[in-house]
Amino acid sequence: xxxxxxxxxxxQEFGKVAPVRLDAxxxxxxxxxxRDPIAFVEDAMRSGNLxxxxxxxxxxxxxxxxxxxxxxxxxxxxxxxxxxxxxxPAGPTLRKxxxxxxxxxxxxxxxxxxxxxxxxxTDDRTFDDALEDAVLAFxxxxxxxxxxxxxxxxxxxxxxxxxxxxxxxxxxxxxTRWVFRDVREEDDFVVxxxxxxxxxxxxxxxxxxxxxxxxxxxxxxxxxxxxxxxYAQFNPTWTVPPGILRRDILPKIKAxxxxxxxxxxxxxxxxxxxxxxxxxDWDAVSAGRFPYxxxxxPGPENALGQVKFIFPNPHFVFLHDTPHKEHFDDQVxxxxxxxxxxxxxxxxxxxxxxxxxxxxxxxxxxxxxxxTKTVYLDEPLPVxxxxxxxxxxxxxxxxxxxxxxxxxGAVLAALDAGFTVVPFDDFPEGLDAAP
Numbered sequence: 526x527x528x529x530x531x532x533x534x535x536x537q538e539f540g541k542v543a544p545v546r547l548d549a550x551x552x553x554x555x556x557x558x559x560r561d562p563i564a565f566v567e568d569a570m571r572s573g574n575l576x577x578x579x580x581x582x583x584x585x586x587x588x589x590x591x592x593x594x595x596x597x598x599x600x601x602x603x604x605x606x607x608x609x610x611x612x613x614p615a616g617p618t619l620r621k622x623x624x625x626x627x628x629x630x631x632x633x634x635x636x637x638x639x640x641x642x643x644x645x646x647t648d649d650r651t652f653d654d655a656l657e658d659a660v661l662a663f664x665x666x667x668x669x670x671x672x673x674x675x676x677x678x679x680x681x682x683x684x685x686x687x688x689x690x691x692x693x694x695x696x697x698x699x700x701t702r703w704v705f706r707d708v709r710e711e712d713d714f715v716v717x718x719x720x721x722x723x724x725x726x727x728x729x730x731x732x733x734x735x736x737x738x739x740x741x742x743x744x745x746x747x748x749x750x751x752x753x754x755x756y757a758q759f760n761p762t763w764t765v766p767p768g769i770l771r772r773d774i775l776p777k778i779k780a781x782x783x784x785x786x787x788x789x790x791x792x793x794x795x796x797x798x799x800x801x802x803x804x805x806d807w808d809a810v811s812a813g814r815f816p817y818x819x820x821x822x823p824g825p826e827n828a829l830g831q832v833k834f835i836f837p838n839p840h841f842v843f844l845h846d847t848p849h850k851e852h853f854d855d856q857v858x859x860x861x862x863x864x865x866x867x868x869x870x871x872x873x874x875x876x877x878x879x880x881x882x883x884x885x886x887x888x889x890x891x892x893x894x895x896x897t898k899t900v901y902l903d904e905p906l907p908v909x910x911x912x913x914x915x916x917x918x919x920x921x922x923x924x925x926x927x928x929x930x931x932x933x934g935a936v937l938a939a940l941d942a943g944f945t946v947v948p949f950d951d952f953p954e955g956l957d958a959a960p
Contacts, residue, residue: 542939544703550748550840553704553909589701591917596694599687602637609687610637618676621657624650631675634683635659640666666924668856682927693925696936697915704911715754715908717844717865719747720926721916722858724844724867726876734876739847739858739866746930747863749912752836753905754844757874759888760823760897761833765790766841769862771812774819779807789824792817823897831892832870834877836908844908846870859929865910877906 545551603609611633619625628650635641641659657673664671667682675683717724719740726734741747765774777784785791785802792800794817805817821827830846840863847866852858860866867873871888878900891898914926914933928934 542699542703542936544700544749547935547939548749550750552750588917589698591921591923592694592698592701592915595915595923596691596698599691599694603687603691610634610684612684613675613680615677615680618674619652620674621652621654623652625652626650628652628656631660631683632656635663638663668927670856685925690925692937693928693933694915695940696933697913699936699940700911700913704909713906715844715906717747717908717910718916719749719910719912720914720929724865724873726873734872736873737853737858737868739849739852739860741861741863742859743930745862747842747861747865747910748840749910750838750840750842751907751909752838754834754836754877754902754908755905756899756901757832757834757877758897758899759832759874759891760895761827761829761831761845762823762897763821763828765819765821766862770815770819773862775810775812775815778802779810782807785819788821789826790819790821793820823895830866830870832874834870834873836905842910844870844873857927857929877902 544553611630613630613634614627616625616627619628619631629647632641632645632647632649635656636643636645636647640663641656645655660675660679661671661673663683664673664679667679669678669682712730713726713728715724715726717738717740722738722740724736724738725732774784781787782802792802792805794800800817823831825831826848828848830848833843833845835843842864844865844867847861849860849866850868852860852866853868871885871892874888875883875885883900912930912932914928916924916926918924
């Protein structure tokens with residue numbers, strides 16, 4: 526058994542990077558499962574076709590194959606174009622109708638990324654309708670302000686190098702290796718892509734529903750982890766988590782004694798009994814010794830909206846409705862304190878419960894009645910909260926997403942570092958993990 530063979534098989538099976546070394550919150554499995562690792566390597570060696578063996582065995586997802594093909598395309602493009610996209614120099618904002626010496630470079634750049642047709646001339650110095658359409662398409666793909674003009678905000682992503690895009694694909698290929706096992710072994714599951722601000726419901730390995738999502742602010746990042754959705758709760762109350770209570774709510778109560786009434790919140794003691802806020806000396810209250818909970822009553826202005834979906838986890842993160850629906854129109858949707866707000870929660874509830882009694886009409890009636898009701902799923906549904914910065918549209922075209930949480934760099938650095946084998950979670954006792 527050669528050192529290179531073990532490293533190759535380990536990399537294909539688990540990826541080169543151990544994600545838990547980059548993120549302490551990581552809890553997705555790195556099990557080898559029911560397979561004997563020694564027999565697995567021996568079978569690979571006997572196959573005579575290592576690439577074919579691992580391809581058949583791993584059953585890579587369509588997304589993985591798309592990324593792999595995209596990486597090959599971009600590497601070919603880098604080789605043929607001398608390593609990069611044409612750069613567009615800084616200068617005054619370019620708009621339709623203008624004439625400028627930088628416009629041919631802008632045309633060449635958008636043509637290289639296929640936002641401008643290959644048949645279009647790159648010599649024209651005038652910003653015409655076709656160029657504006659190409660700029661608009663680029664801005665939509667990059668999740669930046671869509672105005673058809675090329676100012677500093679558009680120029681920055683335009684001048685991202687081709688090598689940087691290649692590295693971004695490599696990072697996401699690695700992430701896919703970390704989670705493909707979980708995706709492969711589950712027929713039905715929910716996926717949240719933090720970087721794309723979207724959530725998906727997958728049934729029988731096909732996406733049957735998706736929605737826009739809002740995720741944690743950049744200073745309250747939504748963690749990457751997995752769990753199992755156990756129940757939905759309609760017309761929920763919201764018990765303010767300790768961190769939000771300390772950072773946000775208590776300072777607001779101290780500044781405005783009417784804050785609790787305004788937000789339809791109540792104080793409860795450790796026995797669950799309601800306490801009159803007027804009986805509290807708020808000037809003497811400290812977050813570290815606050816003996817009460819703050820609970821927001823059900824209603825359309827509740828911070829969780831009118832339905833939440835619970836998958837117990839140490840982060841107090843879950844999916845829920847929101848009264849702040851206006852933010853779903855924003856391109857970058859980092860607005861929450863870490864939870865995942867979804868745009869179409871009642872559709873999700875109907876599909877999730879998957880029961881004839883739970884129709885759009887019956888859910889609407891329950892919401893209208895204002896009754897708090899918890900409904901457990903027949904079987905808990907896996908949910909994976911992930912972070913992928915390259916995605917593909919329904920047409921198969923790739924989109925490179927902004928790295929809103931600055932997480933790509935750590936993965937890339939680990940990829941470019943030396944390869945150290947980290948034992949998988951169920952590594953057999955008595956075997957040496959190091960090749």
